[in-house]
Amino acid sequence: MASHPLGPNGRFVDLFLDRVSAMTPADVDAAVVSWRESQHAPRDWAAAEEAAATALVRTERGEAAWTLQDRIHAVVCGPQWARQRAAGLGALRSAVTAEYLVASAALALLVADVLPPRHLARLYAPFLASVPLAEISAVSAPTSLAANDA
Secondary structure, rough: OOOOOOOHHHHHHHHHHHHHHOOOOOHHHHHHHHHHHHOHHHHHHHHHHHHHHHHHHHOOOOOHHHHHHHHHHHHOOHHHHHHHHHOHHHHHHHHHHHHHHHHHHHHHHHHOOOOHHHHHHHHHHHHOOOOOOOHHHOOOOOOOHHHOOO
């Protein structure tokens, strides 16, 4: 069996990006609003980002992270989101924030096998309503994915 270019969690990242690329402007806006409303504890978000960065270094998935960053930007700048911008995505509170949130959630998935569950939950939270972890983890996910779909 060939390994995935993004590592052992690549298929989860692929599924997430497929779902994100098809999100409606309202879904993307809801993710941004959800994240902004959750910032009453910004240290939790920062701690989760630090944990994901540490996991990335520990697993030596830096090259995968660069590949992932390029893919995320392609999704956000791609034809599906371009059509949506014309239909209202431009009215988002911040399209840049949406890209940042997609990147944060995708990175958490990239290292989900070693990321503490609370940090995975925090970084993925803005997308739970639109892209439930149960849908991502349906392809035999690491325990941390299945445990965080609450």
